Amino acid sequence: MQSEFLGDETATIRLWSLSEDALLEVDAAGAALLVVTRWGEFDVSDADGPARELLRRMELGPVFLGNVTGIVPGGREPGTAVAGREGGGPAGFERVLDRVSGAVVHSLGLANGRRPLLSAIPVVASPVFAPRRIGPLRKARLSRFAALRSADDALVLESPRADFRVVLTQPAAAQVAASLAAPATAAEIAERVASPVSVVADIVGYLVAAGVVLAAGRDRGFAEDADPVLRPWSHHELLFHVRSRMRPPELAAEPPAGEPPPETEEPAGAAGAYPLRRPEAGGLPADRRPLAELLEQDHVWPELPGASISAGQLGELLFRSARVRSAGPAHPRFGRGLRTSQRPYFAVAGLYELELYLSIEGCAGLPDGIHRYDPVGHALTVVSTDAAARRELLDMAKAAAGSARRPSALITVTVRIGRMSRVLGGAAYAIALMHLGALQQTLYLVARAMGVIAHAVPVDASDRVDRVDRVLRLRWPAEVSVGECVLAGRS
Template sequence: MNSTFTISLANKIDLIPESERIILKSNNYKLTLSHLQPGLKSAFNHLKHSPATLSDLRQLVVETDGIEGKDKFDKYLQGLTNLGWICHSVYPLATAIPMTGNYQFNYPKIEDWQQQTFTLSRFGYLHQVNGEMILESPQSQAKIILLDWRATALITKLSQPQTSTTLIAGIPDITEELAQQFLSLLLATQMLSSETENSHLIQWEFHDLLFHSRSRKGRHSNPIGGTYRFLDKIEPLPVVKPPMSDKVIELYKPDLEDLLKTDVSFTQVLESRRSIREYGENPITIEQLGELLYRAARIQEIIDKEKMGQLSRRPYPGGGAIHELEIYPLINYCQGIEPALYHYRPDAHELELVSEWSQEIEALVTEACLSNGSQKMPQILIIITARFNRMFWKYQSMAYAAILKHVGVLYNTLYLVSTAMNLAPCGIGAGNSDIFAKATGIDYYEESSVGEFILGTKKSS
């Protein structure tokens, strides 16, 4: 172990001293160290209350317990490090705080500080949290708190390759030895670029790797899943969005009993499902749109859960039965409906007018056509939005990831129903949420488009 870092117990760990043992506790784990000699007990108390270097702690143990105490201390310390309970600091610049168990703090070995250059990883990022400047990376299992403005200045300089000598130029009161310790801390926590990037990492973009690592367990200590952090603080949104207009179009409801008798088989639907980008001369009808939405997206049942708010059941699955997604059919060509942007009310099975045709709506249709790679304008563009706070009220860390999964299952349901109805469906990979916000006047952070789906009639074979 490197003895130049100052080490300490993480703030999240409670230390309870008893006669011949010490109990260490985190939120979900308890560790008892029994039959401890006085030197070991003193060293662990230092870890919690008076951070020190490894060499100082070893000396403290040896003076009281002898050389055998040092070996035992090193063994305990390695175990605590692996649990993610030990912080490493380079004062007065920075502290590395582990965010996971099974933590790896890899002490670097640099042979020639004058020749080797160092650069911040392209995945590293700085942000402010509770008044502290934090350096994080989806490659790391730790976060680094920058304790001094000079640490931020050093990070800024590391946007370009630096040796330990060039790094300190222009930054007051930073010795080369201190800079080397700081670089060692960054290396040990995977915050710096490798000379040769992992071949599997080359194709990752910054935002993709960050989203992947922070919406799943393993590389962070953030609460994840259904934590209900706003329970008794903010009222959950109702399952049905308040009316957007008094201009309403009632939609056709198919007879499900008849469909059970006449529909093609499920296997045939699965085997024949395709993304279709060419459309027939005759546009889709209001009856066909009504049947599609009824079969794919209507509310089948509303469930009232006292403090938890309203939930619902629909033909497609939704995590926690929350169903945060909304459907906005943008009608371009449809027999029986005027071109405009509408909102689908899944409880009443009807459309309500959101906006007459406008420059923004024209842009949404054009954008969909370009994204689809088609020469023809779509007959109907189904814009899928999320009322974010329906999900954020309950879930943490993985809420947006779950929203995208819900978009996927709604896509698939629309695909399968469209195929069963002999229509031409096609999901789109990306859309413009800002144009949608301008077209509707809806706050971008309250509700925004998260998916688009094109629908039309099939071209005659």
């Protein structure tokens, strides 16, 4: 492989810039200076002249501090601390950058002035970026939580544990990152990718500082591997946790101009409708068990009896747990064109993204098959009459329940994420799972009050989830299955 570095191009330099969503605001007199970021507004009016000029240039793109301040980092080491101004007077550039660290992008460039090799972009409000030289013989490796993906026509390296996501602008940086899937030294990688050892070491140092790469300890091991707090977490679960709490700017849910609001009307059934029993809309009959008693009684894993749930019982259960009581326009804060509804279980913003599908076999008064519940009409609409497909779903539920019998009815809950994503952004899926829990709890309590069984089961559909989606005729990933609940009568 031919090296893309020639002559003096092997000298790396540190570059600073402001993130694309950061703005500088100066008053008419030129005295007050604000840095407006996604984390809030920061008053840096006490910044001196060089610091103000530095911020102005950083807003335009990556800059070398020496070109602005006349203070040059010592040596070629990217991690060399840059001396700030001393004393108690106006803030120097170092303290100013620390104050707005959540909007400062750290790039590693070459002395030839071309595009940076990589850029570390903050994803938290107050990150600390302290690169240090990684010796050519010291092992390093990608964090097991790190992932490479494409974003905005660039390769991005990120981790839910990291305070920065790294944009690998140049092929050399991408090659180094890919070479760290297994432990390797800068010297080994340099030989593999035909790049100078010094450049590779500086790239690795930046990746370590960003939190996406680990440097081996004195025992040549990696602290992350032995951390008991991290051991239970998988990459996907930790990433989901982080992303569900705050949506990154590049994943903003704002729709393109002119795009219609998400689908909020209930979809029509494929064929025939079966109206369900409508009990009195008031409270449960006097002979039913009170809520306080249900909440105080121990929960036990139910044995599925031979008795099936009847059409009347199923109708009452769904009526008291999941029907639409009323509907109307959404609150203005959630945008125009959205409709909300009121149902027995709680849902943020009232958008109700959950759908219920029922696989029924041997329920008196109802035909065998897979049906979708219509919460507006309180009826079942046929989705499929394929006996083999229905039994496959019921067998999965039987195994999950640890039962010798196949349940007479199974509720499969799905999510239509488009109903929520515009309003709730990156938290939409996490909140959908919260709503699933609220629905399952409501089904469980109503069923116990009625004297029937409704119990959530941990179905493992890892090898058949695509089959479930096809059987239910879901438009994946616009609608995805998220949970199951078995239903049965009591002997």
